[in-house]
Amino acid sequence: MGGWRLDERARRGLLAAVLLGMPALASAGATAPEEVASSTDAAEDTLSGGVVDGVEGTGGGEPAGAATEGPTGDDSGEVMEGALAEAVPAQGLPEEQVSPVGPVPGKSEPVSEKQGKKKKKAKPGEPQDESLGENPDAVDDTAAEDKEKLRVFGRVYARASADERQKYQRSLSIPSARVGVSTSLSNLEAEVTADLADKSILKDAFVRLADDSKRFRLYGGQFKSPFLQRSLESSWDLPLVSRGLVEDYLTEVHQLGGRRLGLMGEVRLKDAWGLKLSAGVFEGAKDEAGVRMKEDVAARLSLRPFKALTVGVSTYVAEALEVVRKYAVAADAELSLGALSLTGEAITGRLPLGPFTSQLLLAHYTLPVGGREWALQPVAGFEALQLRGDVEGKGHAMVGGLNVLLGDRFKAMFQAERALRPGDEAAALEYSLQLAARF
Known part of the structure; x- marks a missing residue:
């Protein structure tokens, strides 16, 4: 039983x-x-x-x-x-x-194996979820397992300033409220970005084709032309409230560089000192009557002979297929020594007013505070602009400040600038406080 x-x-x-x-x-x-x-x-x-x-x-x-x-x-x-x-x-x-x-x-x-691997945390100030339009190498620097088929990202900048030119009248603004979406496949990336705080809402809208080794790429659409290291730097990575008077004068006033509709090819050889060559044809600017001019041409070559040093040259030629009236050539260098970063750029060329030269210097140091999340970042910079020929003029700016970083998602920037801008009778002082966050 x-x-x-x-x-x-x-x-x-x-x-x-x-x-x-x-x-x-x-x-x-x-x-x-x-x-x-x-x-x-x-x-x-x-x-x-x-x-x-x-x-x-x-x-x-x-x-x-x-x-x-x-x-x-x-x-x-x-x-x-x-x-x-x-x-x-x-x-x-x-x-x-x-x-x-x-x-x-x-x-x-x-x-x-997945449980054993932890996602690497970004250091303060280190780019992580950057758009391709701001940082073309963002996807390449991401591990294969961390790449996403579809990404939605955005950022918001809130700024308060007081300018001596307006008798220190306080000004509040939202200089940037950007949102975008991008997709990454094996041989194709695409991105569309809009800035709701700008008159020109559409910022980036392009596709990028690449071979399997990512050595050769082809861009088509609207994106940054390969000119000026200061312009190509991501506004999030740039430790300044603005890009400065030289970039504003060349890009905004005289329309040399910036975001344009165009077609561009790119070659990247990491084994050859990190060589990167970009060249393309872009839509011309509009004249004073609003008529679109002939196409422009831009190119940039950069090398990284040492891990801490990157050097490059770039050029922009307006109306390259017609009589050239505007052009510029720039040389730049960036030195990174641990937490210390030094950048310099020299530019020369010709504007409708005559020949010009300009120089830009920038230094910043990232000091972690209370662990890996928080950091302090003192920054100092200088830039100068000289107009020669029939119309002569000079401009300069000195900037200094302190940034507070929280990981790679938030930063508070307090800066003071004393500048003599084109059109000013005397140098003036401006204070700025900017809060920035991104997702």
């Missing part, structure tokens, strides 16, 4: 194990029939060596779920766990399968 009872308990335990395993097997859909059979055989072998009383019915005279000890003296709870572990494989890869009721005695629980 005891033998019959033992056999009945074993059959019920086996039936419970199989029933509990069916949903997992159906959802996984990857376990072969012979694997299920082997798991069932293993469960029968396990049950044959002990007594399972975890699914005892009310007819046996014991409460359901109560565990008793069979004639052999084995613990029925441990046997039941072993049977379930053999009969119910967890979903996922084979190395990630674990027992649904906890670790099996005598066996170590495997740790999946």
